[in-house]
Amino acid sequence: FYFGVKWRHEAALVRGKENVKRFLRGKHVNVIYLSFGLRHHKALVKNSWMKLLKILNTYPRSHIEFALIIGHLCKTRNVKQQRYILNYSLKCHKMPRSHKKKVLCRVSARNPQLGWAFFKKHYHTYFAPFGEAQFTFDDLVECVTGNLSTQKEYKDVRDFFKGHPVGSGAAGLKRGLHSISLNVSKRSGNGSTHRRVDYDEVFTQFLDTLDDKELARR
Numbered sequence: 001f002y003f004g005v006k007w008r009h010e011a012a013l014v015r016g017k018e019n020v021k022r023f024l025r026g027k028h029v030n031v032i033y034l035s036f037g038l039r040h041h042k043a044l045v046k047n048s049w050m051k052l053l054k055i056l057n058t059y060p061r062s063h064i065e066f067a068l069i070i071g072h073l074c075k076t077r078n079v080k081q082q083r084y085i086l087n088y089s090l091k092c093h094k095m096p097r098s099h100k101k102k103v104l105c106r107v108s109a110r111n112p113q114l115g116w117a118f119f120k121k122h123y124h125t126y127f128a129p130f131g132e133a134q135f136t137f138d139d140l141v142e143c144v145t146g147n148l149s150t151q152k153e154y155k156d157v158r159d160f161f162k163g164h165p166v167g168s169g170a171a172g173l174k175r176g177l178h179s180i181s182l183n184v185s186k187r188s189g190n191g192s193t194h195r196r197v198d199y200d201e202v203f204t205q206f207l208d209t210l211d212d213k214e215l216a217r218r
Helices: 002-006 010-024 029-040 042-057 063-073 079-091 097-110 112-121 123-130 134-145 151-162 167-187 199-208
Strands: none
Touching: 042 063, 063 079, 063 097, 079 097, 079 112, 097 112, 097 123, 097 134, 112 123, 112 134, 112 151, 123 134, 134 167, 151 167
16 A cells, blocks of 8 residues: 555555455454554544553554553654653563654654654663664664754764763764754745655545445455
């Protein structure tokens, strides 16, 4: 489905729709339905998010399900929920380190200012396990800085790392600062404003066309 949308390939899109229907009939159907509610239906956002969190707290049956729930919890645009899942990721001993990094990156993609502020506040907590891991910290620094978009934020990032060790994240910092510069340029009207095909929007439109009979087990 993703490639069908991205490359506007009709055959891939048709096949993707059928695969989605089959997947919805599978063992993760409840989690998937909740994630759709969280992501697309405003009336269900609060209830769906809390239900997913409850499932997470009871510890899912598999590593895949754990990753799936964490991923969808991070897709919320509710700031209170974003703060909750960030704090939860640091305190949860069940959560693998790789997931803690993903939580911060995913929230930063939705709310760059919150992600950057949280990263600064807990910098040493993140630096301890990731600071000397070349690719891990490199990517982490880039993902929490690269979506910022003002000159003030550029200066804040640059000044912050003048007073804090960057460890193995030097290349990520360089890419992050470059991304901020590009974002500043786009905001001022000097860069490309071309809007990418929004996969979520197309997927939502497809889901809205489905009825219960199509999703019934066969």
